[in-house]
Amino acid sequence: MATRARVRAPELIGKGGWLNTGDKQYTLADLRGRVVVLDFWTFCCINCLHVLDELRELEEKHRDTVVIIGVHSPKFVHEAEHQAVVDAVERYQVHHPVLDDPELATWKQYAVRAWPTLVVIDPEGYVVAQHAGEGHAHAIEKLVEELEAEHAAKGTLRRGDGPYVAPEPVATDLRFPGKALRLPSGNFLVSDSTRHQLVELEADGESVVRRIGDGEFNEPQGLALLPDGRVAVADTVNHAIRAYDPETGAIELLAGTGKQWWQGSPTSGPALEVALSSPWDVAWWGDRLWIAMAGVHQLWTYDPRAGTVQVAAGTTNEGLVDGPAAEAWFAQPSGLAATEDRLWIADSETSAVRWIDRDLVVHTAVGTGLFDFGHRDGEAGQALLQHPLGVTALPDGSVAVSDTYNHALRRFDPASGEVTTLATDLREPSDAVLDGEEIVVVESARHRLTRLRLPEEAVRVEAVAHRTQRAATDVAPGTLRLDVVFEAPAGQKLDTRYGPSTRLLVSSTPPELLRSGDGAGTDLSRELEIDAAVGEGVLHVSAMAASCDDDPDNEYPACHVHQQDWGVPVRVTDGGASRLPLVLAGMDREQ
DSSP: OOOOOOEEOOOOOOTTEEESSTTOOOOGGGGTTSEEEEEEEOTTOHHHHHHHHHHHHHHHHTTTTEEEEEEEOOSSGGGGSHHHHHHHHHHTTOOSOEEEOTTOHHHHHTTOOSSSEEEEEOTTSEEEEEEESBSOHHHHHHHHHHHHHHHHHHTOOOOSOOSOOOOOOOOOSOSSEEEEEEOTTSOEEEEEGGGTEEEEEOTTSOSEEEEEOSSSOSSEEEEEEOTTSOEEEEETTTTEEEEEOTTTOOEEEEEOOSSBOOTTSOSEEETTTSOBOOEEEEEEETTEEEEEEGGGTEEEEEETTTTEEEEEEOOSOBSOBOEEGGGOBBSOEEEEEEOSSEEEEEEGGGTEEEEEETTOEEEEEEOOOSSEEEEBOEETTTOBOSOOOEEEEOTTSOEEEEEGGGTEEEEEETTTTEEEEEEOOOSSEEEEEEETTEEEEEEGGGTEEEEEEOOSSOOOOOOEEEEOSOOOEEEOSEEEEEEEEEOOOTTEEEOOTTSOOEEEEEEEESGGGEEEOOEEESOSEEEEEEOTTTOEEEEEEEEEEEEEEOOTTOSSOOEEEEEEEEEEEEEEOTTOBSEEEEEEEEOOTTO
């Protein structure tokens, strides 16, 4: 067996303590003899949610030798609240121990730079691999099998039950509801995400009429009325769009293959033959259904007459860039609302409200980018939100914003250009539905719908502003060597049959931070020239590598795409680093 790089694993520490362990606190010594996979995640991050699903098969297949530990490492201030982490662990059905690390102590010890990042620790307590982004489950599976064989032979492998202890279930009519819709009957239809169902409630918003879906849905979210009276459903974790008929109860698949979309997959075609990626909301606008495709930071459309889907806006790059739809960047669009001339968008990871016009040009109303957020009212150019998941068109032309991580309902008025606060003391509001002169808010973390009168005057809130907690990386002025580290998994090689199998895209905020080195290319190493006069900013790096089974006798080898986006805050300092390594897969051997 080839020699494997090993680095002693730092201890696991987190001020929030351990979840899913029956209140027991663990150290690495307690886990000696097991293969440990650390999953650095934060619950706002769609890629992290994808990885949770990717790991479920590994978790089940190797449950007597492998311990997966989620290290919750917050981006947003709200995600550092312990109860919010408790809620997220239940909401996303995390069935392994979770270390709540609100101060990013373990994140820093392991030099993590991106959500999600997976770190593999062998049974003797050494780090043997690191992977950033999605699509690595197959590589970790191979490594686990190698480690099991190696350490069984050495006598250092310990089998048995893991430390996971399931929490007690809680009985409520709704459990982490996502979105809601007022039906023509006056009743409400709610996506009951954690229970994988739709629930119809009476007009009071409380009494259950019926529960819909037994095995059809997986964490459903957005709902939209179609012209034929059916309801389109964003079946998020099934990567599908379904239609539910309130009259007959019939459920039909409209779009998606059940598989997650990956780079290189078709972006248009027959709706049942094109893969989707975590559709989070839907809205009927114009003559088709628009889809907030949170998993790939795009907007797609479904045309029911032609039976086709296609990309309508966004490049798959994560960020905030306005302009023609094909060139715009989004960051996890999660809420849609249609008016006659605009499609409003809650762009959650940039804490922004945006819209697309009839000419298919994207605009930003509120929000500045991936790293600035808070609760600040006033002129839209300086107003702040925190990870909004919903947007609702109001009759006067303004929009109500479900400002999820601020636990508030906000309002943006295009006529005045002002942002105000309508209500506070909500708990993770994720959507709102207009009902006459009242608005019904989905309080996701209180597991209920809450009816509010639209106030004539806004609530006064003390302004707060935040930046993401990650410390900036000190870099030297002048030339910075960027190395994206990628090692093909065991038994695989880079797929060069049809040209280069790697891609690297680099940009910065502000753009002036980079004097040279931005743009796209195929080499995973690049020299960047940093402008010391700018002083600080964020480097945006997107990398992709495709690897295939290394079997010359197999004409159609299995191939895998590895992809990750990084946003790296940097500060220009004399004596700073002249090399920036970002690990996509493998180990950085120059450290």
